Amino acid sequence: MVGAGQANAAPSDKVTGKPDKGDVRRMTLYAEKLPNNLLGYGLEPGKATIPGPLIEMVEGETLEIELVNNTDITVSLHVHGVDYEITSDGTRMSNSVVEPGGRRTYVWRTHAPGRRPGGTIEPGSAGYWHYHDHVVGTDHGTGGISRGLYGALIVRRKGDILPDKQFVVFFNDMTVNNAKAGEAPHFMAKIGERVEFIVVTHGNFFHTWHLHGHRWADNRTGLLDNPQDPSRIIDTKITGPAESFGFQVIAGERVGPGAWMYHCHVQSHSDMGMAGVFMVADENGNVPGHDMGGMSTGTGSDMSTMPH
Numbered sequence: 150m151v152g153a154g155q156a157n158a159a160p161s162d163k164v165t166g167k168p169d170k171g172d173v174r175r176m177t178l179y180a181e182k183l184p185n186n187l188l189g190y191g192l193e194p195g196k197a198t199i200p201g202p203l204i205e206m207v208e209g210e211t212l213e214i215e216l217v218n219n220t221d222i223t224v225s226l227h228v229h230g231v232d233y234e235i236t237s238d239g240t241r242m243s244n245s246v247v248e249p250g251g252r253r254t255y256v257w258r259t260h261a262p263g264r265r266p267g268g269t270i271e272p273g274s275a276g277y278w279h280y281h282d283h284v285v286g287t288d289h290g291t292g293g294i295s296r297g298l299y300g301a302l303i304v305r306r307k308g309d310i311l312p313d314k315q316f317v318v319f320f321n322d323m324t325v326n327n328a329k330a331g332e333a334p335h336f337m338a339k340i341g342e343r344v345e346f347i348v349v350t351h352g353n354f355f356h357t358w359h360l361h362g363h364r365w366a367d368n369r370t371g372l373l374d375n376p377q378d379p380s381r382i383i384d385t386k387i388t389g390p391a392e393s394f395g396f397q398v399i400a401g402e403r404v405g406p407g408a409w410m411y412h413c414h415v416q417s418h419s420d421m422g423m424a425g426v427f428m429v430a431d432e433n434g435n436v437p438g439h440d441m442g443g444m445s446t447g448t449g450s451d452m453s454t455m456p457h
Contacts, residue, residue: 175213178202180224180247180282180298187327188285188296194219199327200317201300203347204280206231208261208273208306215254218247223284224293229393230278231304232258239283246284259304275306276369277395279349294351297327301347303395310372312345312397314338316427320388320413322352323421330422336411337428340401344427345371346411347395350388357414359385360427362404371396385414401429406436 178190181197190201194217206212216226225246227239235243237255247253259274281299286292293299301317316336319326325333338344348358365371366380373380386394401407412424430436 172209173211173213174206175215176204177215177217178226179217179219181219182221183297186296188220188224188282188293188298190298190300199297199299200319200349201280201298203301203303203315203317205303205305206257206259206274208259208275208304210259212257213254214257215252216247217252218249221249223248224282224298225284225290226255226280227283227290228255228257228278228280228302229391230276230302231274232260241284241288261306273306274304275309276304277347277349277393278302278304279393281351295322299349299351301349301393303347309370310343310397313342315345315347317347318349318358318411318425320348320350320352320354320356320358320423322354323418323423325423325425333422333425335426335428337430338400339430339434340406340432342400343397344400345395345397347393348386348388349393350390352390354418355387355389355415356418356423357385357387358411359414360398360411361409362407363398363400363402363409363427365396365398371398400427405429406431408436408439 178192178201179194179197180188180190181195183189183197183199187199189197189199191197192202214226218224223246225239233256236245237257238245239255245253262273263271265271279299279301281290282293283290284293285296285298299319321327328334346360350356364382364384366373366378367383367386368380388394406429409427409429410424411427412419428436428439
């Protein structure tokens, strides 16, 4: 599944194509200019967003992504966490970039856990990852990342529990999803819904992600496997440049509806605008103490097209 990780938490776009034989899927991404000297990836021309589309895979799948460069600068696509050949690295060093007006296909592969011939365990690809440009501004893509050329990637393990809604948060230098101070996205859910957060950090600073009123397990999924699962239960996590993690929570579980803050807990960072709100509505769609003003709890990604 592919959805849009828009900064305004609007309903996600989706790719309707299903995996074809050989567990190979294909999609097209467009790199485009946005207002205020920003850049973004999108699923259609003129539909680029920051963050770019949320891409999902299942271990064992291969994804072929054709990147179309609709800008007047060279761009690329570099991914974390999955398998790819050097021709899909997205760097100048490997000459795997896309010139203005050009297009290139990047191939991402995933695999399930296994055992190497020597007996050691090979980890699978499942996890919360991300992708970004690696050439704009510098050979490390500093300009592309700072201007918005990034998005989230989830690789599922077969049988993973799927959420009702998903929200993507990028701590990019001192911004949330490149939004101006005071304009960090507000996310909406109804009490009892299973919500998945995907958190990625870019830029030059370390941050401390904190979500009010909710806790999760510090492991691959954010969920406990059994009552004896030794995973640490947390509500705060330190995250540095290029790190990514995700977790699932039940909206309002044991705490009820309300406007629950999420923010960087480095105080000076939150004071500079790295804070938003996770709005949990009651069964009637109301958030205590807040006039919803037409806001809907129907935001987030619909999981019905997951390629399981």
